[in-house]
Amino acid sequence: MLQTLSIRQFAIIDELDIEIKDGLTVLSGETGAGKSIIIDAISMLIGARASQNLVRHGENKAVIEGVFDIDDNPAVQSLLTEREIELDDYMLVKREIMKSGKSLCKVNNQTVTLTELKLIMQELLDIHGQHETQHLLKSKYHIRLLDEFSKGRYQAVFDDYTETFKVYQEKKEELRKLEQKDESLLQRLDLIKFQHNELIQAKLVPGEVSNLKEEIKRLQNFEKLNTELTKAVSYLSDENNIIDKMFDFNESLKEIDDVLTGEYSTLLEEANSVYYLLEDAKHRLYDELTSNEYDEHLLNEMESRMNMIQQLERKYGKGHDELISLITELEVEINQIENLEESTSNLKEEIKKQYERLMNAGTKLSKERRADASQLRSKILDEIHHLEMKSANFEIAFSKIQPNLSGIESIEFMISPNKGEPMKSLDKIASGGELSRIMLALKTIFAENRGQTAILFDEVDTGVSGRVAQKMAEKMKQIAAHIQVICISHLPQVAAISDHHLYIEKHEKDDRTVTTVTELTGEHKVREVARMISGVEVTPLTLDHAAELIAQNKEQYKG
Incomplete structure (x- = not known):
C-alpha cells in the first residue's frame, strides 16, 4: 500500500506531502484544483512516461517520492531480491524529471530502468482511469482477464499450446521461404x-x-x-x-x-x-x-x-x-x-501434422477456459446486479479464429444492459453510468485476484447518481476491505462512506498558483460532502443531509 506521497515542483504543485492510510481514501475538490495532477504524480511512480512539461515553470526538475508498505507483498519482495535491491518492510520509490526531458527512477536509492520500475510496481499499485476503461473495452484484452481469473489453473495446458503454436509458425515460415524460391x-x-x-x-x-x-x-x-x-x-x-x-x-x-x-x-x-x-x-x-x-x-x-x-x-x-x-x-x-520439391512436400506434411497437434492442444485450452468462463460470468453478473443493473445479462462469447499465440478461439465480453435488449460488445454501451458500473464490477473481481495491495480509481463513478451512486460507493468500500483504495470522486455517497477524506484546493501564493491537500474530519468533512450534494450553495438542509449520510455509513460499517 501507498503510505506517503511527496511531490516537489510538479506542474502547479510547489511542495506537497500526503499521508495515505488503509481503507478507502477519497480525494475531492473543485474542478481544476489539481486532483488529476496528483494522479499524474502517482502515475510517474508506477512507470508512466515523463515529459519536461510536467516540471513546474521556472524550476530545473520535479521530484515525486512514494513510500510503500511491502510487508505483505512477496511478489514485490522477490522482484527486489532478484535485482539485489535492498529489502525492507517499506519501499521508497523516487522519480526525478529534469527540465531537459530526462528522468531518473530509483527504488530504495538504487537506480532502475523505467521497464524495471513498471515490472515492480504492477505487482503493487493499479490505476484505473479513462485510459484503463478504454483498455478493458477491447475484446483482445478479455482473454487475458479470463486467464488471469483462472490463477494459473490451466497454465500447463496453455504452455503446451503456445509451444506447439511456435513450432507450427516456424514450420510455416520455413515453407514460405521455400516456396519463394521459384525462378530466381x-x-x-x-x-x-x-x-x-x-x-x-x-x-x-x-x-x-x-x-x-x-x-x-x-x-x-x-x-x-x-x-x-x-x-x-x-x-x-x-x-x-x-x-x-x-x-x-x-x-x-x-x-x-x-x-x-x-x-x-x-x-x-x-x-x-x-x-x-x-x-x-x-x-x-x-x-x-x-x-x-x-x-x-x-x-x-x-x-x-x-x-x-x-x-x-x-x-x-x-x-x-x-x-x-x-x-x-x-x-x-x-x-x-x-531437392526442393521433395523438401516442400515433406514440410507440408510436417505442417499438417503439427496443425493437428495444435488444434488438439487448442481444443483442450478452450475447454479449460470455457469452464472458468462460466464461473467468471456468474461473478460478474452478481456484481452488476448489485450495482443496480438488475435486468442486465452478461455473456462471455467464444468465437473460432485462425490459431494465434492466445488460442484457437477469441473471447469477448457481451452485455445486455436492459431486459429485451440484444447482447452487444462492451464498447457499444452508450450510457456512461452503465459503463462505469461494469468497469467497477470487473475491478472488484480482479482487484482481489491480482495480489496488488493498492488501487486508484480516477473518477470511475462518472455518470451515476442516487441509489446507483450509493451502490458503487459500497462496492469501493468492499474492495477497500481487501486492498487500499484511493478514489477521486465527485459523488457525495463515495465521500461519505470513505475512511479518509482528502480535500484538494488551489490558491495563489507569492503570485504563483499552488495546490494544497487537507484531511477532512468532523464538521469539515460534513461541509465538503454537503458541497458535493448541492453543487452550488451549501444550505442547512444539505448540511443535515450530509451529516445523515456520513452517520448512516458509519453505523453500517462500524467495527
Whole structure:
C-alpha cells in the first residue's frame, strides 16, 4: 500500500506531502484544483512516461517520492531480491524529471530502468482511469482477464499450446521461404554450381598459403641466400675457422681448470656447449647450401598459384580457409535446391501434422477456459446486479479464429444492459453510468485476484447518481476491505462512506498558483460532502443531509 506521497515542483504543485492510510481514501475538490495532477504524480511512480512539461515553470526538475508498505507483498519482495535491491518492510520509490526531458527512477536509492520500475510496481499499485476503461473495452484484452481469473489453473495446458503454436509458425515460415524460391532459385542454382565447380577445380588445401609464401620468398631470394650460406659455412670450416679456435680454447680451459681444481668447470661446460652448437650449425648450414637450388619453372608455378588464390579471395570476399568452408556450404545449398520439391512436400506434411497437434492442444485450452468462463460470468453478473443493473445479462462469447499465440478461439465480453435488449460488445454501451458500473464490477473481481495491495480509481463513478451512486460507493468500500483504495470522486455517497477524506484546493501564493491537500474530519468533512450534494450553495438542509449520510455509513460499517 501507498503510505506517503511527496511531490516537489510538479506542474502547479510547489511542495506537497500526503499521508495515505488503509481503507478507502477519497480525494475531492473543485474542478481544476489539481486532483488529476496528483494522479499524474502517482502515475510517474508506477512507470508512466515523463515529459519536461510536467516540471513546474521556472524550476530545473520535479521530484515525486512514494513510500510503500511491502510487508505483505512477496511478489514485490522477490522482484527486489532478484535485482539485489535492498529489502525492507517499506519501499521508497523516487522519480526525478529534469527540465531537459530526462528522468531518473530509483527504488530504495538504487537506480532502475523505467521497464524495471513498471515490472515492480504492477505487482503493487493499479490505476484505473479513462485510459484503463478504454483498455478493458477491447475484446483482445478479455482473454487475458479470463486467464488471469483462472490463477494459473490451466497454465500447463496453455504452455503446451503456445509451444506447439511456435513450432507450427516456424514450420510455416520455413515453407514460405521455400516456396519463394521459384525462378530466381533456378538462377541461383546455376550460379552456385559454377562457384562450387570453380572452387573444386582450385583444389584448395588448408595451410597452403603460408607454405607458398615461404617457398616463393626462398626462390626469389636464391642468390642472396646462397651467398650468405657460403659465407656462413666458410666461417665455420675454412683454415683458422671459429670451430677449430674454439676447440683450442676449450683445451686451454681444461688445463687451467685442472690446475685451479675446478674453478673454471662452469665456464668449461658453457664453452663446450658453444663448441657443439657451432658444430651443429656448420652441418645444418652445409646441408642447406648443398640443397639450395634455383628452379625458375617452380617459382613461376608457385607465383601463378598464389595469384589464382588471391583472385578467388578478392572475388568471393573471403579468406583462403573460408573459401574451403564455402565449398561445403554451397554443396548443402545445391542439395536443398535440387531437392526442393521433395523438401516442400515433406514440410507440408510436417505442417499438417503439427496443425493437428495444435488444434488438439487448442481444443483442450478452450475447454479449460470455457469452464472458468462460466464461473467468471456468474461473478460478474452478481456484481452488476448489485450495482443496480438488475435486468442486465452478461455473456462471455467464444468465437473460432485462425490459431494465434492466445488460442484457437477469441473471447469477448457481451452485455445486455436492459431486459429485451440484444447482447452487444462492451464498447457499444452508450450510457456512461452503465459503463462505469461494469468497469467497477470487473475491478472488484480482479482487484482481489491480482495480489496488488493498492488501487486508484480516477473518477470511475462518472455518470451515476442516487441509489446507483450509493451502490458503487459500497462496492469501493468492499474492495477497500481487501486492498487500499484511493478514489477521486465527485459523488457525495463515495465521500461519505470513505475512511479518509482528502480535500484538494488551489490558491495563489507569492503570485504563483499552488495546490494544497487537507484531511477532512468532523464538521469539515460534513461541509465538503454537503458541497458535493448541492453543487452550488451549501444550505442547512444539505448540511443535515450530509451529516445523515456520513452517520448512516458509519453505523453500517462500524467495527
